[in-house]
Amino acid sequence: MDIDYAIKREEPPTIIETNTPNVVDLYEKWERYEDAREEKKLRNKCEDSSDMVAEARREKISERMKILQDLVPGFNKVIGKALVLDEIINYIKSLQRQVERFLPSNFRVEEDRVNPLPPFQAVLDKKRKIRRKIEAVGIPYTFVSANCFGAYFVNYLLRSYEKKNNITVYGNSDTKAVLNYEEDIAMYTIKVANDPRTCNRVVTYPPSKNIISQNELISLWEQKGGQNFRKEFVAEEEIVNLSESLPPPHNIPVPILHSVFVRGDLVNFELRENDLEASSLYPDYNYTSIHKLLDIFLANPPTPASAAFE
Structure with missing residues (x-):
């Protein structure tokens, strides 16, 4: 009997004591084939799931980048994520330079010097x-x-x-x-x-x-x-x-x-x-x-x- 053909067909009859060695070997190969096929299905499913997660992450990043483009002046003219991030950093630094003095409205105790209840x-x-x-x-x-x-x-x-x-x-x-x-x-x-x-x-x-x-x-x-x-x-x-x-x-x-x-x-x-x-x-x-x-x-x-x- 052709082994490849036997593996591709439906499940062979269950092994019994009177089966010949060739029949037993055929059944064991069929079992290994089925195990490998199930493993491949599971791996493909995991890969599809990972691809979906990665795609969702990319979409979320793109949405956030679009929000940043609307916030930062001249940002929509910048192409390439590396240049985009550089532009964000430079803009934040420019904002820091514009803050002359931060004076928090915390007119109470000196918080670094007390340990209340x-x-x-x-x-x-x-x-x-x-x-x-x-x-x-x-x-x-x-x-x-x-x-x-x-x-x-x-x-x-x-x-x-x-x-x-x-x-x-x-x-x-x-x-x-x-x-x-x-x-x-x-x-x-x-x-x-x-x-x-x-x-x-x-x-x-x-x-x-x-x-x-x-x-x-x-x-x-x-x-x-x-x-x-x-x-x-x-x-x-x-x-x-x-x-x-x-x-x-x-x-x-x-x-x-x-x-x-x-x-x-x-x-x-x-x-x-x-x-x-x-x-x-x-x-x-x-x-x-x-x-x-x-x-x-x-x-x-x-x-x-x-x-x-x-």
């Missing part, structure tokens, strides 16, 4: 990543640490608009914080944004007349208003528990209070060689002290503000 720490971690990226690509920057917005926190702590006889105190009331009037923060920021001395530097706003504890703030308010208040203390343990139990984003303000008024993170570090202090940079600027800010509250109390958190 986890909910607030997660917010600062995001800002640290942005800071590291800016430094890495070489974009000129000025990072501002304005500390606490004074009017907001005076309103929050004293709650003068509620006309109550009690004031809530966080921690032991003796920890120092920095409370800067918002108008002064704005003026200092305008100055540092246009000052060559502050390029690629961190500028902090801790003027000496605005460093105050809750106890000192309450006593000063009592003196100015002629009223005594009953202090209701919130223990550190309770604040920590709240930061762990409240759902986001309500769990963020609590660790901010803990960081500022319990741990004293705003004043617990020394300025580094590369850091600058705003009131020293601009000694002629007459900033609003806490005393003056409380006078503003007595004469014309600002409307309580709301803060938004991530």
Whole structure:
């Protein structure tokens, strides 16, 4: 019997004990042929699938390149992917040269110098990543640490608009914080944004007349208003528990209070060689002290503000 012909035909009869060696050999060859054919089918199927994936990838790249062509001036005249990528790189570099100064709107704590409770720490971690990226690509920057917005926190702590006889105190009331009037923060920021001395530097706003504890703030308010208040203390343990139990984003303000008024993170570090202090940079600027800010509250109390958190 012709072996090639036998292999190409339908499956031979199942081998039995009485089959001759030639019949057994024919069946085994048929089996090997079938195995090879199935393997080839599977390989072809995989190759087709890989070709489809590669084609989809090429189409996606082409779509992205078309988007870039629409974004970059004169880009549609460039032919060849290598030249296209060179053109993109040159355009990005030209944009970097156009950025005179990056001044992120992060007017809080100096994020590289504090380690608050986890909910607030997660917010600062995001800002640290942005800071590291800016430094890495070489974009000129000025990072501002304005500390606490004074009017907001005076309103929050004293709650003068509620006309109550009690004031809530966080921690032991003796920890120092920095409370800067918002108008002064704005003026200092305008100055540092246009000052060559502050390029690629961190500028902090801790003027000496605005460093105050809750106890000192309450006593000063009592003196100015002629009223005594009953202090209701919130223990550190309770604040920590709240930061762990409240759902986001309500769990963020609590660790901010803990960081500022319990741990004293705003004043617990020394300025580094590369850091600058705003009131020293601009000694002629007459900033609003806490005393003056409380006078503003007595004469014309600002409307309580709301803060938004991530």
